[in-house]
Amino acid sequence: MSEYYSISPTLYDDQFWWKKDDIEFWNQKILCSKKQASVLELAAGTGRLAYALIRGGAEYTGLELSQDFVSYANLKLQSSFGCSPILQGDMRHFDFKKQYDYLFIGFNSFLHLLNNHDVNIFLSSIKKHMHKKSRFYLDVFVPHPLFLYRPKNLKTKVVEFYNSETQKECVIEELLDYNSTQEIATVHWIYLDNCNQRFNEFQFKMKMFYPDSLISLLTENGLSIKNIWGSYEGEDFSEDSNLQIYECMLLD
Ligand SMILES: C[S@@+](CC[C@H](N)C(=O)[O-])C[C@H]1O[C@@H](n2cnc3c(N)ncnc32)[C@H](O)[C@@H]1O
Incomplete structure (x- = not known):
């Protein structure tokens, strides 16, 4: 598998113009230490979070499957910033022979691990x-029945955006x-x-992880969960949370 996201990187950035609510959260978690922290982001996409973290002074490395996204x-x-x-690479198999202070996988990218x-x-x-003091963060949404159980042929409008390549307003139906x-x-x-003409299609799969199974997977794999937040504002996770954000360290 050399690519999972078959949309162009420009289209990705255009359609996710609204995704900014996690930036402050990652800045706070990763840029809080006094020394320059080393950070590894998995499934780094088009560098949306890399940009903010490097600007904030992190010693940043990203790993991303799509070569188009990487180049862009x-x-x-x-x-x-004068760096690349x-x-x-594939986040399932990588070996950089280095330990990082912070490792994270944001914006639901973990859901692309399908089993x-x-x-x-x-x-x-x-x-x-990871070294003894490394922190690993994982950020995914909590599966919700209203999202999952829809009539198979029901199209839902999910986002409106400006396509910078065609210079047209567009929508995505899901x-x-x-x-x-x-x-x-x-x-x-x-x-x-904006003329209701179909100009692209994209299909992908996401595994739904419920908190109980994710907690088991993390602990059975030798990680100790230090915190579970339910929002980017740092509220504790509860049964009403839309997000599940885990902070883990290696088990002693
Ligand atoms: C929802 S996007 C998130 C991108 C970026 N983290 C962000 O916050 O904007 C998911 C990303 O996961 C990448 N991806 C999917 N499977 C992957 C894998 N096995 N290894 C590395 N990246 C992968 C896709 O190419 C895509 O860029």
Whole structure:
């Protein structure tokens, strides 16, 4: 697998123009120490979070599957900060022979690990890159029945955005098919321009992780959970939370 996201990096940035609510959270977690912290981001995408962290002074490395995303992100970071810190690779198998102070996987990217085997090998790679004081963070949404159990052919408008390539206002309509046995949602995005013309389509899968199974997976893989937050504002996780954000260290 050399690519998971088959949309162009520009389209990704355009459609996720609204995703800014996590930046302050990561800045606070990662830029809080006095010394320059080393940080490894998994599934770094187009460098959305890399940008903020490098600007804040982190010694940042990213890993991303899509070569197009890597090239695009590094071009942006090179022109702003003179560095190209994002490497192409699969987060399930990587070995940088280095330990980082902070490791994190944000914005639901963990959900692209579609089975327990993938989670286990991912966590084993993560642990190789942790020292005794490293913190590993994982940020995913809590699966909600209203999101998962929709009529199969019901299209839901999920976002409006400005397409910087075509210079047109656009919308994405979503179809979702949930396999409750495998706990995998197949998401189909249909891109329409302002004349209602379809100009792109994109399908991807996400595994739904409920808090109890995620807690078991993390602990069974030798991680000790220090905190679970339910929002980027740092509220404790509760049954009403939309997010589950884990802070882990290596088990002693
Ligand atoms: C929702 S995007 C998040 C990107 C970025 N972290 C952000 O916050 O904007 C998910 C990213 O995961 C990447 N991805 C999926 N599977 C991967 C894998 N096995 N290894 C590395 N990256 C992967 C995709 O290419 C995509 O860039």
